[in-house]
Structures are given as C-alpha cells and as structure tokens.
Amino acid sequence: MNTLIHSGWRAACLALCLVAAPVLAEEAAPPAVQKGASAPQEVVAKTGSSTADHGKFEELQREFASGPEVTAACLECHTEAAKQIHSTKHWTWEYQNPVTGQKLGKKNVINNFCTAVSSNQGFCSACHIGYGWKDDSFDFAAEDAVDCLVCHDTTGKYKKIPGLAGHPTYKVMEWPPKSGKFIDPPDLQKVAQNVGPTSRRSCGTCHFYGGGGNAVKHGDLDSSLNQPMRYLDVHMDAKGPNLTCSTCHVSDAHEVSGSRYNVTAADTEGARLPGQRKPGSAPTCRGCHGDAPHPTDAKLNDHTDKLACQTCHIPEFARGPLHTKMSWDWSTAGRLDENGQRIKVKNSAGRVIYDSNKGDFTYDRYAIPDYLWFNGNIEYTLFGDPVDADEVLEINRFLGGPDDSGSRIWPVKTFTGKQPIDAGLGTLAVAHTAGKDDAAYWGNYDWEKSLTVGMASVGAEYSGELGFVSTTMRWPITHMVAPKDDALRCKDCHRDHGRLAGLDGIYMPGRDRSVLLDTGGGLLALLALAGVLVHGGGRIVAHRLRRK
Amino acid sequence: MIKLLSGMVLGIVLTGVLAWTQAGAMMFNEYESPFDVEETAARIQANMQALESNGWKLSGIRDPGRAVAASGGNVLPVLLVEACSTDYSKPLLKDDETRILSILMPCTVTVYKKQDGKTYIGTMNAGLMGQLFGPKVAGIMSKVAADQAKFVTFDPKKPAPPLIKVKPGGGGAGGNDIGGC
Numbered sequence: 001m002n003t004l005i006h007s008g009w010r011a012a013c014l015a016l017c018l019v020a021a022p023v024l025a026e027e028a029a030p031p032a033v034q035k036g037a038s039a040p041q042e043v044v045a046k047t048g049s050s051t052a053d054h055g056k057f058e059e060l061q062r063e064f065a066s067g068p069e070v071t072a073a074c075l076e077c078h079t080e081a082a083k084q085i086h087s088t089k090h091w092t093w094e095y096q097n098p099v100t101g102q103k104l105g106k107k108n109v110i111n112n113f114c115t116a117v118s119s120n121q122g123f124c125s126a127c128h129i130g131y132g133w134k135d136d137s138f139d140f141a142a143e144d145a146v147d148c149l150v151c152h153d154t155t156g157k158y159k160k161i162p163g164l165a166g167h168p169t170y171k172v173m174e175w176p177p178k179s180g181k182f183i184d185p186p187d188l189q190k191v192a193q194n195v196g197p198t199s200r201r202s203c204g205t206c207h208f209y210g211g212g213g214n215a216v217k218h219g220d221l222d223s224s225l226n227q228p229m230r231y232l233d234v235h236m237d238a239k240g241p242n243l244t245c246s247t248c249h250v251s252d253a254h255e256v257s258g259s260r261y262n263v264t265a266a267d268t269e270g271a272r273l274p275g276q277r278k279p280g281s282a283p284t285c286r287g288c289h290g291d292a293p294h295p296t297d298a299k300l301n302d303h304t305d306k307l308a309c310q311t312c313h314i315p316e317f318a319r320g321p322l323h324t325k326m327s328w329d330w331s332t333a334g335r336l337d338e339n340g341q342r343i344k345v346k347n348s349a350g351r352v353i354y355d356s357n358k359g360d361f362t363y364d365r366y367a368i369p370d371y372l373w374f375n376g377n378i379e380y381t382l383f384g385d386p387v388d389a390d391e392v393l394e395i396n397r398f399l400g401g402p403d404d405s406g407s408r409i410w411p412v413k414t415f416t417g418k419q420p421i422d423a424g425l426g427t428l429a430v431a432h433t434a435g436k437d438d439a440a441y442w443g444n445y446d447w448e449k450s451l452t453v454g455m456a457s458v459g460a461e462y463s464g465e466l467g468f469v470s471t472t473m474r475w476p477i478t479h480m481v482a483p484k485d486d487a488l489r490c491k492d493c494h495r496d497h498g499r500l501a502g503l504d505g506i507y508m509p510g511r512d513r514s515v516l517l518d519t520g521g522g523l524l525a526l527l528a529l530a531g532v533l534v535h536g537g538g539r540i541v542a543h544r545l546r547r548k
Numbered sequence: 549m550i551k552l553l554s555g556m557v558l559g560i561v562l563t564g565v566l567a568w569t570q571a572g573a574m575m576f577n578e579y580e581s582p583f584d585v586e587e588t589a590a591r592i593q594a595n596m597q598a599l600e601s602n603g604w605k606l607s608g609i610r611d612p613g614r615a616v617a618a619s620g621g622n623v624l625p626v627l628l629v630e631a632c633s634t635d636y637s638k639p640l641l642k643d644d645e646t647r648i649l650s651i652l653m654p655c656t657v658t659v660y661k662k663q664d665g666k667t668y669i670g671t672m673n674a675g676l677m678g679q680l681f682g683p684k685v686a687g688i689m690s691k692v693a694a695d696q697a698k699f700v701t702f703d704p705k706k707p708a709p710p711l712i713k714v715k716p717g718g719g720g721a722g723g724n725d726i727g728g729c
Contacts, residue, residue: 229617231616231618348589348710348711499663
C-alpha cells in the first residue's frame, strides 16, 4: 500500500489539483449577470436627487394612445428638446466627416451586417430616436416624432419593435413572429410618469443590440453591461464605481459626445474630465487618468505615445457570457427545408449559426482583438465606390501609421462578411430585406426582387447581375475595460508571435531582431567568456608553475 | 573507481533532472481542436455518451472561469467535461489498495482557449499514469486511455450537438442529490 502511495503520490497530487480546483470553482460560481447589485439607476432616479417627480405633472395625468402623444406632453415643458434632438446623429443618422469629406452615418453607410438602412427604414427605425420613419416621406422636422421615452424610460417596459417604424406596439402582438411569444403594449402613462436620466440599460436598448441582436455588432457592448461585474468592466461595475454611459459620454443640448465616426485616437487635451472638455469632444481615458497613469512604473507611461490605453487594458472583448458575432455570409442565405420553410441552426452554445434569412454566422467569446495604427479617422467604402469581387473589400479603413504622431495602436474587432454586390454596376448592393411586401428578402428569398427595390431606393437601377464580395469591417474596442491585473503583460507583445506580431513601423525588443546588434552582442559575450577562461586558465597555470 | 562512481552519480542526477522537468508534461496529453470551446465540449460529451456500452455516463460540466470572474478577474474560456464509467471505477473502488485512486474520479477532459485564439483539449495520460500503480490499475487505465482517445476524435460532418448542462454534484450515473459518478 505504502509503495503504491509513494510511487504515485505525484500523479495523485496532480489529479487532485485537476479535480479539486473546479469543485471549489463551481461552489463559488457566480451568475452570469450580477444579482443583488446596487439599486438600478431608475430607482435611484425616482427616489434620489431629482427635483421633479414626473408622476405629479398634470400633463402626464392621462392615458396616452401613442408615443407621439407622450412627446407632445413632454414638449409642453421641455420646449427646446425636440429641436435639440433634430440636430443630433441620433436623429439624422448622418455624419459628415470633416477630414475625409465622406457623408457617413447609418443612413449612408453599407455595413456587412444587415447591410443598409435604405428601403428597410420601417424595420431599422426600431433604433431611431423617433416615430414613423418607414420611408423617405418621413418628416425630419416634426417635433412630436421625437421619441423621448426610448432614452428616458426607467421602467424597462418600453420597447420599440422592429417593423413598426420606431413605435412600440400599441396592442398585444406576437414577437418574434411565429415564436408563440406575445408582448403587451407598454403602459405609456406609467412610462411617461417615470422618466429619468439615461442608464446603461436605456442606452443599451439599441447599442447592445446593434447588427440584429444582442452582442452581435460591437463586441464590447452587450446586455451583460446592464449590471456588470468587476471582471467585465471596472468602471461600470455595478457594485463598484457603477459608471453609466453618460458618465463619460456627457451630452450638451442632447448631443452626446463620442462616436465611432469621430474617435479621439490620441488625446491632446490631457487631463480634462468629461464635461470639462471641448464641446463635442469624445471622452478619453487620459481625461480622467491623466498623463502619467501608472504611478509606480514610468516604463509603462513611456508607452502612451504609441499605445492607446485600450490596447493593454481591454485584452479581450466579449468577455461576458455572450458570444459576439464574428462573421456573416449572406451568400448562403435562402436555403429552405424540404417543406420550403425557413431554417435556423444553432451551435452548441445555443446561438444561431445559420438562418435562411441571413446566411451563415460565426461567433467568439473572449475574442483576441486585432491591432492597428489609428489616428481617429476612418474611411468608408460607400455605395457607388468600385468593388472588385475577387478582392477582399474593406468596408472601412482605419487611417494612421507609425509616423503619424496623432496615431496610436488600437485594438479592433474585425468582422468579416460576404455580402451582395451589383456585379453589373460593380458596387455594393443595397438589399431590401425587411418588410411584408413581396420584394423583401426575409420571407421571399428572391435576390432579384430584393435588390431591384433596394437599389431603386438609392436612385440606382439594379443591373440584374448578383454577385458576392468578401468584406471586412473594423470596430474600435473601447468598452469592457478589465481590472488592471488582467491587462496585457510585457511578454504578450514583446516576443515572437505576440499580440503585435503583425504591426509594422516600430522596433519592438523581444519581437524584432537586428542581425548586427545580435551578432555584435553575441561576439561580445563570447569575448567576455574567452577572457574569463584565458585569465582563469592563466592563473591556474601560473599557480602550478609557482608550486614547482 | 572514482571516475566510475562519478559517472554513475552524474547519470542519476541527469536522469532525475530529466524526469523532473519532463514528467509533468508526460502526465497529460494536449490536442488542438478545430471547434470553439463550447462545440468541442459538446462533441466530447456526445462521444462519451456514444460509449455508454463501456459504462460511461456524463457526470458534470464545469466552468472554473466563472469563479475567477466572481472574484473580479478574467481568464480565457475553459470548460471541464466530466464522465465516469462504473466498468472501470468499480474494480478500483472495490479494493482497499486502490480506493485512493477515487481521487481521479470522475474522468475529466478539459477544453480551453489559449492566447493564440485556438481551442485545445487536455486529457490525463491515463495509460502512463496507470503504469505507476501496478498491473491491475495499468490494465484498467489502458482501457480508459483507449476510450479517452475516442472522446477526442471528432467527425466534422456531424452537426454541432448542443452542450449538455449536467449539473455537477447532482448528476451522473446513480446520482441524486449527491452526484454518482
């Protein structure tokens, strides 16, 4: 027995580690989303420091039949709010890049997720800060078309449903279609009486669900940030600092600072807190953490002229329980089952990897970012720009380089796709996907009809030649900041095949080699060794000679 | 004579150093998986279930990363897939001399992601470990090793099975409020 134990003790100890650690781990296993965290912001808002209780407002003491009716009531006191909203990107879905001159914004960009807004407004406008945008006839000057509740609801009961042109449902409806699940219309009076400041949840209503679902688009924004734990984001930790989106993304006259269309890649303003920065200036790490954020390690501070803080402090994205979508292949869409019905296939984690409506998807969790030089400007491939179907097309290109003092190395999510093009015109195609009409691809699976309507919506005539092009689209990673203990270490980059292996333009010790330097150093070491041996040998010989 | 003894001592020392540095790696096998962590774990579960004729039953799946997250930290995804076969556990549990090997139960296959973004599978080198404990254990563990090899052999043509969330401690063969094996 003793022999058995002694001969195998090491193996048993190793096995014990294997078995015991997970047991302990499981006992302490937390829920994916924090429970028992500090009170939701909406509750704080209702009972906290606000000087107004909207539940006591006379204008809100009545039934509301629609969202615009609520807005009209809001505007009786907040007389300038709608006008302010009208000038924001949240309303116009447009952005003119002052550097590249490109006209961007959701209205103009074709991405490699759901592709284009045009001809699909009735569906996409579930994330528009307005009511009624279903086609080009929408009145962008209408004040009561502004949706106050989508941002200021604190009840969590107000939801805009895709396909209703930005409205919530006003009657019981099945959603998603054919799911057997039904949703009730929101109690608009109750929602209106409980408005308050924006919260992670209210911003996340759209920003966590971009690209067609939870965690799909950004990679660093998903519903796990509603009540995040420390590991997921040190700033938004619901039991810690509990920062909300608006803590950093401060707004002025409803214009929210910070946008992926206008990124501050290298902060030149220095330590200026959100709210103290130039108007419209995006929030930055440096704004709060200053110019020397590592008080005990000056070497780390030396890196800030080359690296964005996010590069080290967001080592992976999609670190919550949800997988983020990493690719989307439209070319396989339209496959139906033997009964001609829509197919949905799920992966082992329960996420849809094939949908007849959309094609094939892949996902990742704790995804390792790509890294590139970035000076804050992004150039897009827009409708009408030439497309070569045999080349991988960059939907967007992050500008900057190692010789540009305004550039930093940034982490990005690279989303790959394969999406329709008009091969005859040689341009990205605008597909009409959503709607109950005969041309909508989702349900009819006819690219010819879909592209004819979609292209017409942007003033083009579909050539009839369908093609597909492989694409990439990149997204800056800036949320889900990890605890400092989990930041990248020196060896993560300063080695062969490290995180920055593919990044040109800088000499990185540990990654890069100089034959001259390495050879010279090696020779010096050899000479030193030879010197020691010769000297030592000489001493020994001399000692023996003296003894003789 | 001194030279002979010196040579022997040197040989023993070198062998010891070699064993110390290499033994750990020899105790485990690591394979790269073509699938992500969840799908790899799910396929291993399916393979385990396919070997029910050898007594295998799933007894749990664990995510030790969740405990790290609860303490405020991050680790790359890892899942521990557990199964047990009474065909192999019973003879070991029956005999006082080998009951201590219950510490190796249930059989665990670990699936994890590394910094290169790839998924890996880790198994105990059951064949080698069994040889450390005499012929009876070696015989049983060699069969475990053969089954382990089947656990990690995948048919990519088969669709991804769903991950089976067997509750650790409460499931497994014969399990109730306390897990069986």
